[in-house]
Amino acid sequence: MDYDVIIIGAGLGGLVCGALLAQKGLRVIIFEKKAKVGGCCTSLTRRGFTFDLSVQSIGGWRKGERVWRLLDELGLRKGIEFLPLDPAREYHFPDLTIRQYADVGSHVDYLSSLFPKEREGIREIYKIYHSLSEEIDRFPHTLSWFDPSRFAQEFPSTFQYRDKTLQEVLEVLIKDQRLRVILGIRSSYALLPPSRLSMIAMASLEMSYLQGGVAVVKGKIEALPKLLDEGFQGCGGTIKTRQEVKRIMVEGGETVGVRLKEGGEITSRVVVSNADATVTFLRMIGEGCLPLGWIKRLKGMQPSFSYFITYLGVEGKLDLSCSNNEVFPRYDLEEEYRYLEEGRIPPSPPYYLLAPSLVNPSHAPTGHNTLCLSYKAPYRLLGGWDGGVRGGLAERIISQAEEIVPDLRRRIVLQVNSTPLTIERMTGNRWGAAYGWAQTPRQAGMYRLNRVSPIDRLYLAGHWTAPGGGVAAAMASGQITANLIWERLKGEG
Ligand SMILES: Cc1cc2nc3c(=O)[nH]c(=O)nc-3n(C[C@H](O)[C@H](O)[C@H](O)COP(=O)(O)OP(=O)(O)OC[C@H]3O[C@@H](n4cnc5c(N)ncnc54)[C@H](O)[C@@H]3O)c2cc1C
Numbered sequence: 001m002d003y004d005v006i007i008i009g010a011g012l013g014g015l016v017c018g019a020l021l022a023q024k025g026l027r028v029i030i031f032e033k034k035a036k037v038g039g040c041c042t043s044l045t046r047r048g049f050t051f052d053l054s055v056q057s058i059g060g061w062r063k064g065e066r067v068w069r070l071l072d073e074l075g076l077r078k079g080i081e082f083l084p085l086d087p088a089r090e091y092h093f094p095d096l097t098i099r100q101y102a103d104v105g106s107h108v109d110y111l112s113s114l115f116p117k118e119r120e121g122i123r124e125i126y127k128i129y130h131s132l133s134e135e136i137d138r139f140p141h142t143l144s145w146f147d148p149s150r151f152a153q154e155f156p157s158t159f160q161y162r163d164k165t166l167q168e169v170l171e172v173l174i175k176d177q178r179l180r181v182i183l184g185i186r187s188s189y190a191l192l193p194p195s196r197l198s199m200i201a202m203a204s205l206e207m208s209y210l211q212g213g214v215a216v217v218k219g220k221i222e223a224l225p226k227l228l229d230e231g232f233q234g235c236g237g238t239i240k241t242r243q244e245v246k247r248i249m250v251e252g253g254e255t256v257g258v259r260l261k262e263g264g265e266i267t268s269r270v271v272v273s274n275a276d277a278t279v280t281f282l283r284m285i286g287e288g289c290l291p292l293g294w295i296k297r298l299k300g301m302q303p304s305f306s307y308f309i310t311y312l313g314v315e316g317k318l319d320l321s322c323s324n325n326e327v328f329p330r331y332d333l334e335e336e337y338r339y340l341e342e343g344r345i346p347p348s349p350p351y352y353l354l355a356p357s358l359v360n361p362s363h364a365p366t367g368h369n370t371l372c373l374s375y376k377a378p379y380r381l382l383g384g385w386d387g388g389v390r391g392g393l394a395e396r397i398i399s400q401a402e403e404i405v406p407d408l409r410r411r412i413v414l415q416v417n418s419t420p421l422t423i424e425r426m427t428g429n430r431w432g433a434a435y436g437w438a439q440t441p442r443q444a445g446m447y448r449l450n451r452v453s454p455i456d457r458l459y460l461a462g463h464w465t466a467p468g469g470g471v472a473a474a475m476a477s478g479q480i481t482a483n484l485i486w487e488r489l490k491g492e493g
Contacts, residue, residue: 003027003238004489006258006268008245008284009428011039012471013462014274015228016478017485019074022237024486029268030237031260033244033428038225039274039462040427040434041471048365049313049414051372052221053426054434056325056354057085059208060472061215066137066208067472070479071227079227082215083359089325091185098182104130104210111182121173125183126210128169131157132203133211136445136467139480151446158200163441166202167194181331188327188350190439190469191305191376193334200446201439201468208472216359224471248273248284254456258284269492270457270485274478276430277437277449277464278303285455294454301443304469305340306420306432308377310394311370313414318369318405324358326404327351336376343382345393349375353401368413371405373397379420379431390417435469436462444468451481459485 005021007014010032022028036042040054060066061082071077086102098114101107108126112119135155152159161169166187170180184194186209190201217223229239247259248271257267273280278298287295320326329350330336339346357363357370364370375397383389394417402408420432429436437443448466451459461481463469 001267001269002257003029003266003268005029005270005272005485006031006266007272007274007461008248008258008280009033009039009274009462010037010225010229010239010241011274011427011462012041012225012228012474013478013481014272015225015232016070016475017272017274017461017482018237018239018478019228019232019235020479020482021485022232022235023074025236026486026489028232028237029266030232030239031243031245031258032239032241033261034426035241036222037229037239037241038222040423040429041221041225042426043220043222044311044416046416047313047414049311049368049370050220050363051311051370051416052356053418054423055216055221055471056352056372057088057209057214057216058082058471059205059214060212062211062213065212066476067212070475074228074231076227076231079230080223081218082213083218085214085216085325085359088209088214089327091182091327091329093181093329093331096178098185100186102210102214104207107210111179115176115179118174118176118179121175122179122183124173125169128157128161128199129203129206130211132161132200133207136200136204158445161199161203162446164199165195165441166197166199169199170194178331181333184333185327185329187333188329188376191434192438192440193337195334196337196438196440198439198441198444200441201444204467204473205470208470212472216356219360219362245275245284248280248455248458250285250289250455253289255458269489270459272459272461272481272485274460274462275428276433277460278430279428280460281453285458289455291454298449301449302438302440303429303431303433304435304438306377306379306423306434307374307418308345308390308393308397308420309372309374309418310397311372311414311416311418312398312408312412313364314369314371314405314408315367315411315413316369318355318358318371320355320358320404324355326353328353328400340376340378343378343380345375345377345381348400351375351397351400353404371401371408373401377420379424385419385421390419393417436464439468451477451484
């Protein structure tokens with residue numbers, strides 16, 4: 001065998017998995033088809049302006065939390081600085097502005113002061129989030145999801161909420177309609193309405209921010225994957241960029257290595273795919289090698305939605321009311337998704353306004369700033385994503401933002417529009433899916449696509465497997481997969 005482990009893709013899941021296994025002394029190689037590592041965590045620089053392609057903020061960076069623990073285990077903690085955001089965000093409803101604080105206690109007190117009659121319900125919701133996230137954090141990597149007796153005993157909250165949506169829980173615990181919306185608003189970070197978002201996924205999302213801390217990386221987001229790459233190579237790992245894996249080689253029902261697009265076969269004891277799961281199974285392996293029922297399930301799974309983002313370099317100061325991260329939602333959280341499901345963007349959509357250079361001044365030249373304006377977006381837009389459509393959407397979102405940033409249009413010195421197609425091209429994620437599978441109850445928690453595949457010696461790491469989408473979760477997934485592989489290969493000697 002050429003290597004112990006081959007990893008396809010240098011996103012965060014692949015890099016964490018590789019670094020942990022290389023640290024144990026295994027011979028690991030990562031193939032990354034792009035010139036840079038990082039996948040979704042990549043940055044663009046144009047005419048002195050820097051934009052982080054994807055990530056608005058990261059959870060789990062506080063001492064003792066997921067990202068912190070992982071970087072600590074890899075001896076990389078001192079190699080990166082996180083800039084905390086507190087308050088993390090402001091949500092501007094048409095008649096009410098809500099702050100999102102960066103710790104559970106302050107946030108619960110704040111919401112309780114606005115809705116004193118609902119204090120008990122608010123506390124109960126956060127108690128459930130807490131117990132779910134605590135259970136998720138201690139799932140053993142060897143856990144069999146389908147051992148119901150053991151599962152229900154050891155992880156009672158996860159078992160209880162396994163089929164529940166956020167909306168179902170809010171309807172039981174909260175009476176005030178507006179408070180339900182306020183408590184549901186962060187479902188938009190999973191690109192799903194509360195009526196479709198899994199309660200378990202919401203707990204993970206909410207607690208990774210409120211307990212784990214909300215921050216951005218100082219400098220560019222790509223500092224994080226670069227640091228993991230340094231750690232990986234420092235432990236003897238090999239990384240090959242601009243090398244696309246075309247096939248995963250399977251013999252007698254087990255994976256034996258990979259074939260590269262440029263030619264050449266490399267063998268290994270196990271293969272890990274950090275790439276899009278559908279591409280991994282249907283293109284790199286092929287239906288002939290997979291059980292029929294399993295293919296049917298895979299084909300029926302729904303990826304998450306994506307984004308239309310206009311990145312702007314602007315002249316002069318930005319006087320935003322409080323945070324660098326403002327959201328302009330409507331009270332009807334469901335309406336927008338009815339349009340998205342039909343391949344449309346609503347006429348006056350909710351949008352995000354992010355001003356990264358207010359936190360990271362190095363993103364813009366002196367006297368300038370950066371803004372990222374975004375809509376949620378379907379991959380298949382009715383009528384397509386041609387230049388006219390992109391320009392029209394950019395004009396619309398700039399007009400909306402002009403209500404907050406006076407004279408914005410006149411101050412723009414650089415504009416880059418990105419669609420789900422751009423995200424697909426840059427990250428390799430089918431349909432530009434921002435978080436892997438949509439985190440509905442059937443595709444989240446214990447039902448997320450298993451990291452152990454039907455092909456022996458082939459594993460998954462990243463946001464297409466558990467725990468789910470987002471930076472902290474993709475990193476955690478790399479760690480769980482690494483532990484599983486280590487147990488196996490150690491046993492084989
Ligand atoms: C627009 C956007 C905004 C987001 N905002 C946030 C946010 O604010 N906070 C947050 O926590 N998360 C956010 N996310 C999600 C987060 O970035 C991702 O969930 C996470 O980074 C995914 O990591 P991953 O390990 O699954 O791999 P990915 O980042 O998907 O990387 C996979 C890698 O595999 C490589 N690859 C694919 N196929 C092959 C092949 N055949 N051969 C070799 N290499 C291959 C790709 O080039 C890529 O580098 C956002 C995502 C997007 C797109």
